[in-house]
Amino acid sequence: xxxxxxxxxxxxxxxxxxxxxxxxxxxxxxxxxxxxxxxxxxxxxxxxxxxxxxxxxxxxxxxxxxxxxxxxxxxxxxxxxxxxxxxxxxxxxxxxxxxxxxxxxxxxxxxxxxxxxxxxxxxxxxxxxxxxxxxxxxxxxxxxxxxxxxxxxxxxxxxxxxxxxxxxxxxxxxxxxxxxxxxxxxxxxxxxxxxxxxxxxxxxxxxxxxxxxxxxxxxxxxxxxxxxxxxxxxxxxxxxxxxxxxxxxx
Ligand SMILES: NC(=O)c1ccc[n+]([C@@H]2O[C@H](COP(=O)([O-])OP(=O)(O)OC[C@H]3O[C@@H](n4cnc5c(N)ncnc54)[C@H](O)[C@@H]3O)[C@@H](O)[C@H]2O)c1
Numbered sequence: 001x002x003x004x005x006x007x008x009x010x011x012x013x014x015x016x017x018x019x020x021x022x023x024x025x026x027x028x029x030x031x032x033x034x035x036x037x038x039x040x041x042x043x044x045x046x047x048x049x050x051x052x053x054x055x056x057x058x059x060x061x062x063x064x065x066x067x068x069x070x071x072x073x074x075x076x077x078x079x080x081x082x083x084x085x086x087x088x089x090x091x092x093x094x095x096x097x098x099x100x101x102x103x104x105x106x107x108x109x110x111x112x113x114x115x116x117x118x119x120x121x122x123x124x125x126x127x128x129x130x131x132x133x134x135x136x137x138x139x140x141x142x143x144x145x146x147x148x149x150x151x152x153x154x155x156x157x158x159x160x161x162x163x164x165x166x167x168x169x170x171x172x173x174x175x176x177x178x179x180x181x182x183x184x185x186x187x188x189x190x191x192x193x194x195x196x197x198x199x200x201x202x203x204x205x206x207x208x209x210x211x212x213x214x215x216x217x218x219x220x221x222x223x224x225x226x227x228x229x230x231x232x233x234x235x236x237x238x239x240x241x242x243x244x245x246x247x248x249x250x
Pocket of ligand 1: 037066093115143144145186
């Protein structure tokens with residue numbers, strides 16, 4: 001149990017999957033959680049915020065497209081207008097467009113880099129001054145084991161996630177003097193909508209490579225995120241925490 005009462009947290013990609021679970025977990029520790037995602041997901045975002053509030057916790061939602069710098073800036077301004085502070089940013093929004101490199105179109109490469117990497121840069125830049133003035137901040141980037149080990153068919157996705165790890169270390173160095181930490185979580189194979197449609201033999205193949213013998217859950221990822229957002233993690237920065245069941249021990 002970590003104490004996040006009084007903290008305002010923004011979670012991108014919170015309309016479903018891992019982001020939704022992160023939003024719930026942060027709210028259960030006492031944070032006011034602002035769920036952010038694409039305008040097309042407004043119904044889902046609203047449901048996530050309502051479900052958190054139904055547990056007696058604090059939540060709100062704001063629409064933003066990580067592909068649009070103005071939209072990201074205006075989402076952060078909306079949060080600051082409504083709450084007057086922003087302590088925690090979780091860069092979780094992400095997309096995949098898998099294809100072997102020789103078949104991949106330039107637009108497919110750019111789209112994945114723009115959402116997963118540039119999107120995290122835009123949101124981090126938009127919150128940095130506020131966190132610097134507060135002299136307290138936590139930025140957590142959701143990377144992937146694929147950014148650490150590579151994966152056929154994911155040259156765009158692996159580049160974006162490896163880039164996020166470099167971005168994490170750089171933000172950690174730039175903002176450390178203001179008591180702001182920046183870390184990454186690198187999940188392995190996590191059971192979500194994205195992975196549930198895979199054929200059983202593919203899932204079994206993945207599971208065999210995992211020493212702990214199972215796919216991870218969104219809760220496993222969210223537990224690491226909540227720790228990194230806590231006061232207890234105040235001496236951890238620039239780190240990438242693997243949540244992969246031992247599949248890769250970097
Ligand atoms: N599922 C896995 O096995 C796994 C493993 C490693 C890392 N990850 C990473 O975890 C994160 C969440 O994954 P997930 O499985 O929950 O994915 P998901 O597809 O279920 O959810 C992605 C979220 O990002 C949002 N999003 C997509 N494009 C956006 C944009 N342009 N602007 C704003 N929001 C946008 C979506 O609306 C959604 O809320 C991603 O960064 C993903 O790369 C997932």
